[in-house]
Amino acid sequence: MSVSEVAISGLGRIVTGKTPSTKNPAFFDGECQFVTPSDLDWKTYYCRSTERTVTDDARKSHQNQFVPPDAVMVTCIGNTIGKCGISSVDCLTNQQINTIIPEEGNNPRFVYYLLVHNTEVVRGVGLGGGAATPILNKTSFSKIKLRVPSKESWDGIANILSTYDDLMENNRRRIQLLEQSARLLYKEWFVHLRFPGHEHIKIVDGVPEGWTQGVISDLGEVITGKTPSKKRASYYGGDIPFIKTPDMHGNAIVIQTEDRLTEEGANSQANIMLPPRSILVSCIGTVGAVSFNSTPAQTNQQINAIIPKNEFLRYWTFFSAKDLKPLLEGIGGGVTMTNVNKTKFSGIQVIIPPPLLLETFNLIVAPMFDQIEMLLLMNKQSAQTRDLLLPRLMNGEITA
Numbered sequence: 001m002s003v004s005e006v007a008i009s010g011l012g013r014i015v016t017g018k019t020p021s022t023k024n025p026a027f028f029d030g031e032c033q034f035v036t037p038s039d040l041d042w043k044t045y046y047c048r049s050t051e052r053t054v055t056d057d058a059r060k061s062h063q064n065q066f067v068p069p070d071a072v073m074v075t076c077i078g079n080t081i082g083k084c085g086i087s088s089v090d091c092l093t094n095q096q097i098n099t100i101i102p103e104e105g106n107n108p109r110f111v112y113y114l115l116v117h118n119t120e121v122v123r124g125v126g127l128g129g130g131a132a133t134p135i136l137n138k139t140s141f142s143k144i145k146l147r148v149p150s151k152e153s154w155d156g157i158a159n160i161l162s163t164y165d166d167l168m169e170n171n172r173r174r175i176q177l178l179e180q181s182a183r184l185l186y187k188e189w190f191v192h193l194r195f196p197g198h199e200h201i202k203i204v205d206g207v208p209e210g211w212t213q214g215v216i217s218d219l220g221e222v223i224t225g226k227t228p229s230k231k232r233a234s235y236y237g238g239d240i241p242f243i244k245t246p247d248m249h250g251n252a253i254v255i256q257t258e259d260r261l262t263e264e265g266a267n268s269q270a271n272i273m274l275p276p277r278s279i280l281v282s283c284i285g286t287v288g289a290v291s292f293n294s295t296p297a298q299t300n301q302q303i304n305a306i307i308p309k310n311e312f313l314r315y316w317t318f319f320s321a322k323d324l325k326p327l328l329e330g331i332g333g334g335v336t337m338t339n340v341n342k343t344k345f346s347g348i349q350v351i352i353p354p355p356l357l358l359e360t361f362n363l364i365v366a367p368m369f370d371q372i373e374m375l376l377l378m379n380k381q382s383a384q385t386r387d388l389l390l391p392r393l394m395n396g397e398i399t400a
Contacts, residue, residue: 009142011111012102016138017093018065020058030055033091037075044085045165066092070108072100076136081126082119086112098141109158117394118146149396156400157393164386171375178368186319210354217346219317220308224342225299228265235265241297245282248291255294255376279306281321283340288325304345312358315365
């Protein structure tokens with residue numbers, strides 16, 4: 001397969017975003033997506049939602065910066081340079097994003113995969129100027145040249161790779177529905193107190209009879225993580241997940257981690273190995289993230305973990321911990337870095353439902369989390385296969 005070069009400007013029209021005036025509240029909290037670098041990851045695929053939104057007034061005021069669906073958005077500032085995603089709807093981006101609106105005949109998904117494949121090329125240009133805050137402007141971005149396979153293969157490459165991303169998107173939607181179902185059941189039973197048989201239970205001071213007052217340490221062993229010495233290279237690069245707060249964000253179950261420990265590294269820290277599906281709670285910095293670990297793992301010191309004393313406490317404790325975020329922020333407030341240490345965390349008061357109700361909840365919810373874990377593992381495998389195929393297809397090693 002022949003390989004040639006194309007400038008990014010040759011892929012389509014380049015649009016640099018703009019932030020509407022924050023002095024005008026009529027521009028924000030509308031129905032239109034407002035994409036900023038925090039909404040994109042290194043391989044976002046389609047951007048389905050954004051933290052902030054803008055109104056039709058903003059759209060009318062910034063018609064030239066609005067981009068259509070199937071445009072390829074690339075972040076062009078600071079260490080986020082190179083993050084990439086495809087617009088799913090008409091949307092506005094901020095000025096830190098340059099967007100390629102592909103020319104007719106240029107497959108948008110191919111353009112996306114081409115940019116993903118060339119992340120380091122884009123970053124090399126953007127970070128090469130030595131500025132304190134690197135910015136890759138529209139002119140410099142447009143001139144970047146990328147190696148591309150023959151155009152006849154573009155649709156085939158996009159179709160092969162998007163098969164994996166489409167599967168992962170579908171699995172993510174299924175995961176969201178499963179999490180939502182479990183969360184709604186928890187709310188119904190343990191927050192609104194409409195649990196099975198509630199009609200026959202007396203409520204005293206807002207607490208059903210048979211429920212007991214306790215603290216988090218009554219639910220199981222609380223373990224605070226620790227970071228093995230970074231000076232010991234032999235501690236890292238093994239098979240044992242080492243979980244940090246970023247690994248938890250958005251993940252009900254942590255399947256993969258940025259860092260992994262060797263047995264030597266894990267053994268350097270006695271008695272903090274966590275069994276599968278311990279409840280992990282971030283307690284320093286951005287507090288209140290809650291996840292399970294999928295396999296035996298260790299965490300850093302920003303995470304307090306609960307190893308439930310019995311199986312029936314596991315999923316109720318997970319959702320109860322999610323409700324602690326405002327309390328954790330209050331306990332750890334008043335300092336530059338929010339910090340809820342093990343003692344404070346262990347002493348947080350909780351109202352514990354009776355064992356039979358916890359057992360019933362557990363029997364319903366546990367299979368949902370089993371399915372979530374299976375879908376997450378499928379996505380991990382799909383991502384690995386896609387990432388293996390991407391360079392080979394782009395380099396012509398495999399023919400689409």
